[in-house]
Amino acid sequence: MITLKNNVLTVLIDEMGAQIRSVKKNDVEYMWQADPQIWKSTAPLMFPICGGLKDDKFVYEGKEYILPKHGFARNMPFTVEKADDTSAVFCLKADEETRKMYPFEFELRLIYNIENDALTLKYEVKNVGENTMYFAIGSHEGYYTPEGIEDYDIVFPQNETLNSVMVDGNLLQDHTLPIIKNTNVLPLYDKYFLVDCLVFKDVKSKSLLLRNRRKGKSIKIDFPDAAYLVLWHPHCAPFLCVEPWSGIPDDFHSDYNLAHKEGITALSKGEVYTAVHTITYIGEE
Template structure:
């Protein structure tokens, strides 16, 4: 089922499966990737309770091994619609016997979409309903549609002069890094940047990143308190993903203990974690 939000500037469509943003239009122009399966069949999935890949696809907790697929399971489940207004919607997803097979923690995940003028704010609320500490990661994966030649786009970083990017090795974070020097805070896009999959940035000075089309602002994303960023596309695909993350893939040296995972968040019993990012068209 799709939920549609609209104001004078924007129209957003969210699918209850994964509470996924599948469309964001301004003046009838689409800014979210269409999900063509020839390249990638998603639009803007939510990554929870992990971001990226676990070593050997599993982790250990209380002497038991659990399988957890890449980016977690929230994106594959149907969310409840708690509230809908013309410009706001609240979606929720709670732990169950089924999720406990993969992630034995009692949680509630809320996703709140709000339109204001030419902005869409996406807020995540993670609540630990259990009586023990809960390790988790959460992130966004919005893919922005590019209608012009890929090389006509660039990324403008608010404060960074260079980017230290970690390489993936069999979907795990290696210790190998590449430093990309920016020219006037800009990174020209080319498919060659993604020959080894995504660019993983653990530390970013910028809180705002603009996609420029022929040097002019096209889309802006505000990261707020997200410390990590993924940038990704597929070869010849007409989209670019700017992914705000709390956490990232296991390293090749991972112990398998989720509480020791680099970048993991630990939420105390009965506590709620909140974070958000904003898309400006």
């Protein structure tokens, strides 16, 4: 476990999956603490896909590959390339195990940095192979809501009209559920998550506040490079996952070709993809 610490935040990051395990500000925990009876993770990384594939598979150059929901990075040990008091670099490289699921040569780095009350994650994906690689990447942080999520709102910096794409198992359906119309506040209700999650393809905002409407306690989440936003919450559990993703799950119309997948990123030989994601722990106002 790697510890980052300044005079405001203490952050614990697990080498397994390069996953945030704890963020404390003034000794107050802000992250879900991975109760295995509910959800054993805290903030897993989604790579090289976000969500699921149709039949958990894709076809590349005539060969079929089985790739589990959210990919494999969250379940693999990362190498710590650098660590000091306020920053750390974690790296995962393609190997024999990853090639069984995903036939591309890559180097994936997560660069963590804390400054004042903000934690910044920078994702770097480098194609070190000969062929174009196809991937998506995203976060899955679980924020602790001890009062229950119905005391919380999602507040956007601009008005939004959001319709959630309905989910059946791992796959997106062809119809949507209206959530908010021309407002910047999304009040959270357990009923939204009875089936699965909220999947938004049409968010204009590139940041949001997770705000406790009674206490004023807030977490600001910036995701300038994400194309999609997912919210997930096990029914009545005391946490909410806010998930900015570059990609999106398959729908029933998938032809199994990764290059045709909605939201997929194509990276040519030698190219490097970068994305930044910042979490600011504002606390109680």
